[in-house]
Amino acid sequence: MTDQGEFFQRDREWHPPAFTPDYKTSVARSPRNALISLENTQSEITGPTFGHNAFGTHDNDLLLNYAQAGESPIGERIILHGRVLDENCRPVPNTLVEIWQANAGGRYRHKKDTYLAPIDPNFGGCGRTLTDENGYYFFRTVKPGAYPWRNLVNNWRPAHIHVSVFGTAFAQRLITQCYFEGDPLVDKCPIVKTIPSQEGRDSLGAALDMNASVPLDSLAYKFDIVLRGRRSTLFENRMEGN
Amino acid sequence: MVQKLDYLRETPSQTAGPYVHIGLAPGAAGFDIYDQEMGWDIAGPNAKGERIRVEGLVIDGTGSPVKDVMLEAWQADSQGRYVDPKNPDATEEGFCGWGRVITNFETGEWGFDTVKPGSVPGRNGSTQAPHINLWVVARGINIGLNTRLYFDDETAANADDPVLNVVEWENRRATLLAKRTERDGKIVYRFDINLQGENETVFFDI
Numbered sequence: 001m002t003d004q005g006e007f008f009q010r011d012r013e014w015h016p017p018a019f020t021p022d023y024k025t026s027v028a029r030s031p032r033n034a035l036i037s038l039e040n041t042q043s044e045i046t047g048p049t050f051g052h053n054a055f056g057t058h059d060n061d062l063l064l065n066y067a068q069a070g071e072s073p074i075g076e077r078i079i080l081h082g083r084v085l086d087e088n089c090r091p092v093p094n095t096l097v098e099i100w101q102a103n104a105g106g107r108y109r110h111k112k113d114t115y116l117a118p119i120d121p122n123f124g125g126c127g128r129t130l131t132d133e134n135g136y137y138f139f140r141t142v143k144p145g146a147y148p149w150r151n152l153v154n155n156w157r158p159a160h161i162h163v164s165v166f167g168t169a170f171a172q173r174l175i176t177q178c179y180f181e182g183d184p185l186v187d188k189c190p191i192v193k194t195i196p197s198q199e200g201r202d203s204l205g206a207a208l209d210m211n212a213s214v215p216l217d218s219l220a221y222k223f224d225i226v227l228r229g230r231r232s233t234l235f236e237n238r239m240e241g242n
Numbered sequence: 243m244v245q246k247l248d249y250l251r252e253t254p255s256q257t258a259g260p261y262v263h264i265g266l267a268p269g270a271a272g273f274d275i276y277d278q279e280m281g282w283d284i285a286g287p288n289a290k291g292e293r294i295r296v297e298g299l300v301i302d303g304t305g306s307p308v309k310d311v312m313l314e315a316w317q318a319d320s321q322g323r324y325v326d327p328k329n330p331d332a333t334e335e336g337f338c339g340w341g342r343v344i345t346n347f348e349t350g351e352w353g354f355d356t357v358k359p360g361s362v363p364g365r366n367g368s369t370q371a372p373h374i375n376l377w378v379v380a381r382g383i384n385i386g387l388n389t390r391l392y393f394d395d396e397t398a399a400n401a402d403d404p405v406l407n408v409v410e411w412e413n414r415r416a417t418l419l420a421k422r423t424e425r426d427g428k429i430v431y432r433f434d435i436n437l438q439g440e441n442e443t444v445f446f447d448i
């Protein structure tokens with residue numbers, strides 16, 4: 001019954017605070033009152049689960065899931081893979097991982113994106129998958145391009161893939177972004193810098209993984225995701241947790 | 243010197259950004275990529291209970307509607323039962339309890355159809371008033387915001403709700419109450435979320 005326990009408290013000093021004036025959009029969108037701390041109830045320790053039947057064959061293959069037959073998107077072909085774990089180092093199996101990203105030129109397929117880099121007719125830019133029984137997931141895609149955005153006049157987002165994960169409870173819900181090893185734009189990015197510590201920022205860097213690359217086909221990057229861990233409640237009156 | 247605690251650290255959150263819709267609600271964002279999208283039908287066709295619609299705006303500190311929000315909802319069924327993957331037959335077939343919506347890009351309005359949840363067990367034998375758990379992400383929100391929607395016609399249950407009572411400022415509790423109205427014979431609960439300002443919604447650290 002590892003999915004019944006309450007959660008370790010979220011370390012709010014490790015995550016970005018709500019109000020981060022160098023990322024200007026946060027200024028008017030950040031609550032100013034303290035969050036009210038809640039002890040977990042059923043409402044927080046339960047959450048949605050998803051079945052395989054909702055998925056199409058190519059949902060985790062961004063090289064194929066929007067391409068016309070016989071064609072593929074332009075850009076550096078990569079595999080993004082890793083495990084979803086919890087803070088207790090346990091794999092999180094059968095959990096939904098969703099990603100979205102710009103194409104190799106740095107353009108999103110979104111009506112609000114007006115960047116002058118072209119739309120790629122063979123690239124949608126989103127994918128989804130369930131982790132396997134060991135918490136493992138993978139996607140095939142192209143490496144996204146950097147793109148400029150309105151914050152300071154000359155701010156550029158480093159190449160990144162947006163990642164959404166569920167875990168087994170609503171309290172574990174998480175959206176983050178994955179960056180790529182060696183990208184000099186990462187350390188300049190006001191959104192990356194909303195994370196207070198260098199160690200925290202570094203934990204969003206996907207490592208170039210030559211062992212998982214496919215010779216003459218694709219490079220690979222490894223990105224592990226950690227969700228909140230559940231408490232053992234051995235010393236309380238309810239025997240829950242592990 | 244002490245031994246090392248072998249815990250991992252949670253992956254830090256980052257904003258969902260302006261294009262969250264591509265990834266999490268591509269159909270609504272204007273392109274068809276998946277055969278079946280997730281989260282558009284919370285209650286399913288068979289669920290018992292009162293059918294309701296929930297609608298609102300997310301409003302920023304300048305008083306403007308936020309037009310690039312994604313909201314997720316997690317709720318119990320009309321009997322107060324959350325879906326349990328280990329006991330799928332406990333809830334009605336097709337009842338999912340989870341949904342996601344995005345705001346209208348022009349107006350910022352969002353809304354979803356569901357059934358009104360029942361009271362659910364709280365801690366230590368207490369009872370929680372009917373509520374829907376909400377999670378709000380958008381550009382400019384660095385870590386998803388958790389709040390709860392309660393129903394303004396549940397006066398007695400709300401008065402005893404252990405979570406509402408944790409909110410020390412009674413005037414702020416009102417920010418968690420959705421207003422019951424009727425439109426074309428349909429029950430509509432209005433729930434505006436204020437990210438900031440005089441009526442800042444209560445957000446929880448869960």
Ligand SMILES: [Fe+3]
Pocket residue numbers: 102157160162259261
């Ligand atoms: Fe982005």
